[in-house]
Amino acid sequence: xxxxxxxxxxxxxxxxxxxxxxxPASIRYRGRFAPSPTxxxxxxxxxxxxxxxxxxxxxxGDWLVRIEDLDPPREVAGAADAQLRxxxxxxxxxxxxxxxxxxxxxxxxxxxxxxxxxxxxFECHCSRSDLLPQGGIHxxxxxxxxxxxxxxxxxxxxxxxxxxxxxxxxxxxxxxADEVGDFVLRRADGYWAYQLAVVVDDAVQxxxxxxxGADLLASTARQILLQRTLGLPxxxxxxxxxxxxxxxRKLSKSSAAWPVRDDxxxxxxxxxxxxxxxxxxxxxxxxxxxxxxxxxxxxxEPDRIPRTPASVLAALHNRLVSDAE
Ligand code: GLU
Numbered sequence: 367x368x369x370x371x372x373x374x375x376x377x378x379x380x381x382x383x384x385x386x387x388x389x390p391a392s393i394r395y396r397g398r399f400a401p402s403p404t405x406x407x408x409x410x411x412x413x414x415x416x417x418x419x420x421x422x423x424x425x426x427g428d429w430l431v432r433i434e435d436l437d438p439p440r441e442v443a444g445a446a447d448a449q450l451r452x453x454x455x456x457x458x459x460x461x462x463x464x465x466x467x468x469x470x471x472x473x474x475x476x477x478x479x480x481x482x483x484x485x486x487x488f489e490c491h492c493s494r495s496d497l498l499p500q501g502g503i504h505x506x507x508x509x510x511x512x513x514x515x516x517x518x519x520x521x522x523x524x525x526x527x528x529x530x531x532x533x534x535x536x537x538x539x540x541x542x543a544d545e546v547g548d549f550v551l552r553r554a555d556g557y558w559a560y561q562l563a564v565v566v567d568d569a570v571q572x573x574x575x576x577x578x579g580a581d582l583l584a585s586t587a588r589q590i591l592l593q594r595t596l597g598l599p600x601x602x603x604x605x606x607x608x609x610x611x612x613x614x615r616k617l618s619k620s621s622a623a624w625p626v627r628d629d630x631x632x633x634x635x636x637x638x639x640x641x642x643x644x645x646x647x648x649x650x651x652x653x654x655x656x657x658x659x660x661x662x663x664x665x666x667e668p669d670r671i672p673r674t675p676a677s678v679l680a681a682l683h684n685r686l687v688s689d690a691e
């Protein structure tokens with residue numbers, strides 16, 4: 367991919383021999399929100415949901431929701447349904463049926479088999495502690511022990527550098543071999559790794575634009591490398607500011623930080639709007655959620671999205687001040 371043209375030319379044509387090439391006219395914006403069901407949606411995930419929804423709606427595109435339920439040990443019973451309830455209370459409604467990754471193992475298996483067959487992936491018997499002396503980075507197997515259930519990793523050749531253009535963060539360059547190493551596609555416990563599943567699903571769902579939190583900026587080079595290895599198109603990427611608490615710590619679903627209230631979607635949306643760097647006066651003071659959302663689509667200015675982490679406290683403060691005015 368030429369990062370200089372990535373912004374304007376859109377996704378690369380699908381190079382997969384198994385799918386028909388898509389003509390430019392048939393490529394319309396398709397975005398998605400892909401929460402892991404590890405807890406209730408917190409304010410940071412609402413920013414990702416609203417930001418991806420706004421970007422898709424503004425482009426007249428589709429917006430999909432995918433539940434990334436790949437990691438049962440970290441999942442919380444009922445969390446996926448609670449997340450979907452919150453989205454619907456906020457008026458953020460997917461254009462297609464919700465997809466659940468737990469039902470898509472056969473597709474991940476197919477992708478993994480093709481990587482194993484071509485030699486791009488390999489079985490690895492190293493444990494986490496085996497890799498500690500290399501800072502956890504795998505460049506070659508170091509263990510003499512064979513495990514009953516090895517993990518499968520993607521082989522990353524020396525000097526593999528991935529460059530891409532992020533719509534907010536600009537040009538990003540990562541030496542995947544040095545900084546990440548050979549990475550896991552299927553874990554030793556048998557679960558699918560996020561990196562493989564997200565790449566397969568973004569391609570199968572024809573996602574043209576990935577809009578998500580900046581915590582995933584560090585995963586993007588790995589995903590682009592995997593797309594290229596599998597012959598899949600690369601979407602455009604836009605990483606939204608991370609939402610931090612008063613002490614600068616990332617909000618996380620699993621720590622149940624700043625849950626949002628389904629009975630007060632307008633406060634959640636207005637606060638998320640400001641965390642996205644949007645002008646607070648652009649949104650009407652209305653009780654009508656549909657009117658609020660319709661105005662937000664018209665007023666949304668992606669160029670205002672900040673690069674720096676946004677403090678939930680600052681956003682709340684601004685909102686309270688604007689309400690008091
Ligand atoms: N499931 C991931 C999360 O909740 C997001 C994946 C993505 O948007 O690519 O952090």
